Amino acid sequence: MSSNASALTPLLLTERRSLLRLAQRIVGNAPAAEDVTQSLWFRVQRVEDDPPILNKKAFLYRLATNLATDHVRAAARHGKLFDGGELPLEVTADTPSAETRMVDRERLQRLEAALEELPLRCRQVFTLRRIDGLPAQEVAERLGITLNAVAKHVRIAVRHCHARLQDDTDA
Numbered sequence: 001m002s003s004n005a006s007a008l009t010p011l012l013l014t015e016r017r018s019l020l021r022l023a024q025r026i027v028g029n030a031p032a033a034e035d036v037t038q039s040l041w042f043r044v045q046r047v048e049d050d051p052p053i054l055n056k057k058a059f060l061y062r063l064a065t066n067l068a069t070d071h072v073r074a075a076a077r078h079g080k081l082f083d084g085g086e087l088p089l090e091v092t093a094d095t096p097s098a099e100t101r102m103v104d105r106e107r108l109q110r111l112e113a114a115l116e117e118l119p120l121r122c123r124q125v126f127t128l129r130r131i132d133g134l135p136a137q138e139v140a141e142r143l144g145i146t147l148n149a150v151a152k153h154v155r156i157a158v159r160h161c162h163a164r165l166q167d168d169t170d171a
Helices: 003-027 030-045 056-082 098-117 118-129 134-142 148-168
Strands: none
Touching: 003 030, 030 056, 030 118, 098 118, 098 148, 118 134, 118 148, 134 148
């Protein structure tokens, strides 16, 4: 322990009640003032010898004032960050749960199997229109079919996939 710390510790014990009152005036309540005074004791134990402290009592009171002011500022920051009202009872995660991912993966596999059951032309139209997102006109031009044929193939594919997914959930 440094000589400054050795000299400040007994002075802190002697002045504790006055320092506690000072801290309470700054922070506004007794429990917080106790915290500041406890922090003051820990801070005094770490005071170095260089530079030597000439007026130890003034140093102690200045240190107590600074710690109390820091405490008030920290409490204000905490209040701004965490006092935003009541927290929701349930907070949803951005990522799906493991169970949801597994169910979705199984549904995707069933959908892929249902698409494989479709005739080639129907599957091509559905893939270009619904999965690749191409306009019906472009699908018709690419495959050399009419717009009505595009609509018919999409309708057949959607009904088939919907029925297959319903069959799998009923089983």
